[in-house]
Amino acid sequence: MVNPLALSRYILLMLLALMPLAGRTQANIEIDTPAIISLEQRMQQRHNQLDTYYARGAVGLTRDGLIAMRDANELPLSARQSVNALIAAENQDRNALYREIARANGHPEWEADIRSTFAQRWIQLARPGWWYQSASGSWVRK
């Protein structure tokens, strides 16, 4: 015959033991996978080229966590095609980054949340003088 008091204590103990686990898995986002690190390195290298276009206002940060040509008139005709290619490559990597982070954490459905978190943080950390898209879609100079 099982003592009900002992049983209830046991169950309570089990529940309490689970609590820290729940807290720990929630408080951490995994970004140290090979796929994420290689995307990050590619974007870092590309930034050496993009940096000057952000500063000139030719390229801006969009509200959905990507980048876009803001004002092509800031560029000589000869440079436009290569800058467009840079933007396309960067956006491809950014989309892959958001997808990979969601997947690495076992929640592919988080991709949209991660994208919007990044969209805010890119803009927040942008240097003064760079352009970004406001929530309404208009371009704003930081």
Place this chain on the structure above:
Amino acid sequence: MKKLLGAGLCALTGIALPGCVTINIYFPAAAAEKAADKIIEGVWQLKKPGEEGQGTQGKPGAQEGQGSDRPATPEPTTEPVAPPQQSTQPQQ
């Protein structure tokens, strides 16, 4: 009496256990923000004045200012990056 206690325990377990599981499904916004900052600082090579600031030679708090566009990165791993090719910057 014992039956009642048992039923109560079952009900408690039934309520509390899914509670633990649903906590994990919520998007951890604060942690995601921290992770995003870490990646963005890496990609844009930003330097936080407070963190890992032992390598500042000369200027104590002048990075991130409007004067120097890019602070000299004191990372030993990467070879010193050449400044952007178009050195003719129109704005002062």
